[in-house]
Every structure is written in structure tokens, then in C-alpha cells.
Amino acid sequence: MESEVRALRQQLDAVGAEETVELNDERVLQSVGIYRYHHPLEDAERYSERLKDLSARIATAVKSGQAIKTSEMFTYDGSLAKGRKMSNDLGKLMLRAYNAEADNSLRALRAGNVVTAKKRLEASRIAIAKLGQMMEMHIADGFHSLRVEEIELTADFLMKKQEEREAAREEKARLREERKVEAELAAERERLDKERSHIVSVLERLGANSETDPILLKRLEDLDEAIAQNDYRAANIRAGYVYVISNRGAFGENVVKIGLTRRLEPIERVNELGGASVPFRFDVHALFFSEDAVGLESELHKHFSDRRLNCVNTRKEFFFAKPIDVREVLKEKVGSLLEFTEKVESTEYLQSRGYWPDRGGSGFDFGKNKLDR
Known part of the structure; x- marks a missing residue:
């Protein structure tokens, strides 16, 4: 039986070769653009349930003889039987x-080759109809629809699982960042309380002798203000710093990352982003504190939404934009900026370029982004 199937497969391949099927997955994916779900469902579990039900329907169609149709009147050697x-x-x-x-x-299914998979299956169906033409043999329309639906559902399932894994990774990263912020705020409150307690103790001793110290009194006022600000930051999760940074060596000219951090020292977060995953440190164009940093970041992302590098995963915060463009939008949103650096040094990147080997034959122009807008 296996040898017969292999022989038949060769015949099907020969007949199917007449059908043109696009096999370049990358070209197919680019031609259809961003992945669109064929059967939108809430989560991967729902897709898994639908696939189990569909698998049972496919098995039932095969067992009941509804998967392939043949003529009841075909005779061989003069015999109908x-x-x-x-x-x-x-x-x-x-x-x-x-x-x-x-x-x-x-x-072999992936989100990017679902079109190719369906075309190959259709080509197989056409080839079977050609080979079985004498017996009016063909794959039943209903059964073919079930198997096409299975391909679509499986592609949707794989994409949904990928999205859920990515969302879970990002949620873990967000929670780690929140824990760092909470720990920083708690440590800062403890430091401020300790210093305040010390100053109050000194002032009480001075007061016992009818003395005072204007410098200590001013410091006490500053500490009370700092404590109030710290408590506000801890209670208001929307407050924080919106940052605008770039990395010429990693992403080319005129690409910026727009994000936010609730860290007390926002530059620490920027330094973490420029860790081992990128070849150079990020350069900072702006660090702007806002009581509604979440809203401000969202407005900036919305303004530059048509310039995203990653048009599939909108949680990625990189945009094709000149720093001066971001500055103008920031000024429009917040009224004024204390500081914004348009031209950054990019020291590591510029120093490293002098040591790079000649790339004349590679077709790549370092320092110039080919997708520059």
C-alpha cells in the first residue's frame, strides 16, 4: 500500500506541476501585508477547541465515505462490480x-505561508480530479472546505500562540520594571524619612536651648516636599518620565524610540535598554517628567503611528522620525520643554566606524538607513 501511495504521489506531483503555486513565503507574506485572522477568536484555547471539533468532523467525513466522490456506473472488464x-x-x-x-x-505551516499551503492543497485536489476523470473521481467540496478551514484555523492558532507568548514576555518585563520602581520609591522614602528624623532631632535639641538653624529649617521644608512628591509618585502610576532616544549605530539615522519610565533616575532605564542586545548605547534627546506620562506617551505613539518600524507588534516603540519632529510634537502637547537635544554625540558609534573593514562590496552604506524617510 505504501508503495502504491508513493507512486500515486509521483503522478499527482507530475500533474500538479501544471498548476503554478507561489512558494516564496516571504513574497507571499509581503503581498498580503499584516496577518489577518481567518476565524477571529479570543485566545489560543478557543482555537484548540475548534480544531479538535474540526478534526472530529474530518474523521467522520472519511469514515462515512463523504470525503471523495466517484462514479457509481464505472465498469471494468464489462463488470459494474x-x-x-x-x-x-x-x-x-x-x-x-x-x-x-x-x-x-x-x-510545515507558519503564519506567513498559509496562502501557499492552501494553494498546494488546491493543486493536489485538481490533480486528483484530472487523474480520476474517467471515474468522475474528485475530492468532495465539503471535505476540501473542512481541510482548508483546518489550515486557516491552525495558522490562526499558531499566530495567536505567538502573540500570547509575546504578550506574556512583555507583561513579565513590565512587572519586573514595576517592582524595581516600587523598590526604588520605598528605598527613597526610607532615606528621606531617616534624614528628616535626624534633622527634627537636631532642631529639637536646638529648641531646648531656645536656638534654631535656618538652613536646617529650609532643608526640612525641602524634605517634606520631597516626601510628598515621592508618595505621589508611588500612588500615581501614570506619573513618570517620557523619553526620546535614538541609536544611530543600531537602527540608522532618523529612527527614535519613544517610551516612558517611572524610575527615580530615568537614565538608568535608558542605560539598561542600551545593554548587550544592541551594539551601542542609546543617545538621549529628551527626558520629560509628566504627571500623566502614560497619556503623553500614548499621544506621541498615536501621532507617529504611521511611521512605526514594526507594523505588526504595536508594543514596539520605534518610529521613523527625526528628533526635531518629536520635539515639535512634544512642544505642542506640553507647551514648553526645559531641554531637548537634537544633535547627539553617538561617541561609541562614530569612534567604531573608523575601525570597521571596508564594506564597499557589501552594498550596505553604514550610518545611512535605507528606509530613511
């Missing part, structure tokens, strides 16, 4: 070959 037996035997082989193509497509 022999003709039906031959039709049934060949039909089983044809169906096995068709299902093998469907199963292979499912095993």
Missing part, C-alpha cells in the same frame, strides 16, 4: 495522497 471495486480502491489511494498533502502542509 469490478468497476466499483476499482473505483473504491483507487479512491482510497487518492484520498490518502490528498490527506498526506494536507497533513504535510499543517506540519
